[in-house]
Amino acid sequence: MKKFGLLCAGIALVALAAGCSHLQQPTSDQPDDSQKPPAKQAEGEPIKIGFIGPLTGDVANLGQDTLKATQLAIAEVNAEGGISGKPLELIAEDGACNAKASAEAGNKLINLDKIPVILGGLCSGETNAFAPTAEQNKVVVLSPCSSAPNITQAGDYIFRTYPSDTFQGKFAAEYAYNTLGKKQAAVLAVLGDYGQGIKNTFMGRFKELGGTIVLAEDYNQESRDLRTELTKIKAGNADMIYFIAYTEAGIVGLKQAKELGLTIPVLSGDALDDPKVHENSFAEGLMYTVPSAPLTEEWKQKVIAAGGNPTLCTPYAYNNVKIIADIMNRVGTDATAIKDELYKVKDYPGVSGPVTIDENGDLATATYDVKIVKNGKAEVMKTDADQEAGDQKPAGDDVNDDANTDAGEDAE
Template sequence: MNRKYLAILVLAIVVVGGVYLLKKDPGVVAPAHISEPIKIAWMGPLSGDVANLGKDALAASQLAVDELNVAGGVKGRKIELVVEDGKCNPKDASAAANKLINIDKVSSVIVTCSPEVNVIAPIANANKVAVLSSCASAPNITDAGDYIFRTYPSDSFQGVYVADYVYNKLGKRKVAILAAQNDWALGIEKAFKQDFENLGGQVVVVEEFSQEVRDLRSQITKIKNSEAELIYFPAFTEATLLGLKQIKELGVTVPVIGGDTWDDQKVLESDFAQGVLYTTVRPNYNFEWKAKMDAKGINTTLCTPPSYDNVKILADIIGRVGDDGEKIKNELYKVKDYAGVNGNITLDQNGDLTSAVYDMKKIENKKAVILK
């Protein structure tokens, strides 16, 4: 056998042997395509009404990615976020969802707010892509499908908490609701109204408005002319700022309570927001995590703890079962007592958190103060 044929034979043995080892031993170094980054999709509002909350959430997710990659990634593979701006509205979320699932071909998506989750849900379910939301609280997400999960509590908890606070703590019996027409606000409106009326209270006016509307004087005037002793005002940031300004200008003096989206620096710093109340999930931050966030200059707003946790949860699952949507989904149902940065996380048979604790906050001197 001459040297030429000998060299060809040796090369063939090496190639065949390498393929065999890769099949038999997962520890063998893989070809380039197997060592490419693991892509986890991320969708949230980076522009529009709640852009501040979305940007904080993305920064928290990226912090988790950076920590994992510094530690070696997932079995030697780096993690990469594929980011899309869903703007927390159905139109933009639909375009983002189709790109992430049908073009980028991701197996898992971290989604921020309720309108985005409700849009991506049917596409994700049809394509077996696992969705883990960090800030969607609309009650109807409970029934969004087998592949939809969230580490932020349903507003079925928040609405009940606010109703009880208004009726029993503040002693109000007649309330007006001023709500944006989006999945989050309408969900919390329904939960609040039902529980408040069950307690014996009366909702004397319900005024709903399109999320894009920038003049609420007609709705506020109707509330002013009613017998309402308090206004419950679940809305996103821009409508909140406008509404609070027009409430003051029209001389309405009854107390105003908002929802968790008001935990936004733009709201806190508004002159028209001073003295109003709003609810948030009770902070129970891991001290080390909070110090890291502060060091990076990232605001610890309502979506940041779950946005950070969701990256770590998905990375852990992918490390155990691989980057496969169906397998990731199956493992998400098993999440129990996961040590999150704002408390333990347990998901129920619907992919929801099993419990939630809230605080009522008051805006004073452009800061949020927890009421006892």
Template structure:
């Protein structure tokens, strides 16, 4: 073969290689890979809301197993890097820094507590990292950015629902509010107070407290003088348990109503009889028997805590999106806005509005009776 012929053959081979790569790229968006797709998780695995975080993690692991047993993401296994946000802004921010800047994940699944999520939405938006929170409800997250989503409803829904229920179902006209000074507590307090007054009710006292507060006797004594029909208490297990016990110590009998953070077995276990008769709101869900059985096998109890159904559904939502969009964050973000997820355990159908929030929300009221959490019929 002449030198010229060898050059021509070489050029043909190069052209064929380039054409093959181009064809593969057009079909799959990138050359095929069997490498795992890794996303990040932030939630309270220790700290004040650890029971909620661990229960959600169990559901996430169940969903992850299902996704990978079904072929993963177009043949690639899905992996989750777990980071402990401890329900604090400081720890969540550090966790997000690692996931985004070191692990280079395209998606952060979390946080759970609103303060966790709010601590890193700025970094996520700046770096164009998609965030899907399975549990954060603070109203302020609605405007956190174009890459920020949640499949858990905003407190703009919860505050209005709670105000209406207390005023019109329980027929309570005077309320005192004790609220944790985080994005969740502050936002829910504002939404609830506004609606309750609009309905003709009166807020006779409103007191904020720090996350580290364990002594509520002074605030409860002042509230007792104000003589409310009900106390609306917005706190996590770490604050709720001592508050309920101190209320009992003061022999102050008043109706207690809480937010979704009270759907936590740790509160009932640790507060004991002091938790008897408390009411609280949670997003409605309808876990299947298959899901209930899987959770009981995983955690050893019947408990399905607040945010556990949305944590499970969130994994399946992300798997659906990743299959359609690939791993490029902007493509993931655009696909989420178009997503309609049906057949989950937290809601019959989940889709997102222009702010990345769920379009609809329904709530259920629960009560503690004989040491057990029951749905109010």
């Protein structure tokens, strides 16, 4: 199953296809959990799997939460008997949202720890850094959050249950042009697989719709001063900013945009779905896109009780453990057998919604929400029907003007 096909271009609100999950699910003839005898706690020689994510650095908040969700799922698997009676053991490594650190982490897990599966990375640059080593050594990679389009071509053993930015960039462009009514976009994007991938899909679709990209600027991930780029944007005639950033540069950019007096709306991507960004007064009015994930309050509370927060990547990380455990319980721990089964995953009932993996190892479909930061917290933008009921205004210039009047600083 070579990964040379392009992802489906359809985006706006793509319905998740119905069907039977390949992964085992209870049927009406099977007893429900209340009828089953208690599972025996897993014991014996553990089965080791790896984790790579940003436990330090720009995206550490999201990385730590994702690790907690992964550990929660593993604890549940082990409490239910583990893998054929043996416990799963997680070896976690810090990818730091950095290619060098991630490559070193992948090399350790693959060549020293000899694991069959790596859960990760989160940042696209992390996954792309160790994917060649994993592919060469036939180790399965299952990412919960990497979204760069080029991961589609990373190899037969490389999978993700988080949607490609082929979807997100197009959705953002359509939202900006059709819903916000913006025709003149300035684009400010972090260098690297994530930033450039989503930037290119956004710009391509925005221009197809009839919009104009009045300015496109890139910056290094480590940059903590975006005044030069923001000053160029202010001097132009853009009616919105599409700002692609990770947490730390996002905070800096939003703060400096406020200080420079920029009042046009700011739309961003999923990497700013981080409470560390939202808690700043200058983030008021920030809009950003995220995959739709109808999480239950019960599941959120489980993550919190485990020491994490139900942030962007946590549901996908939790799903991934359960998917891998199900497969291992059926076919064993051979990486090639696991890889073959992952291509068959269809409509798995994940906590984020149904999961179907396509022939490229990607999530087959995606739907998106737009969130807005209000009073230090992010909330999903209401539908047109909700807005007519007076619950919330659309996120146009009026929303950002309110933000600039009432708040302090920040702009994604």
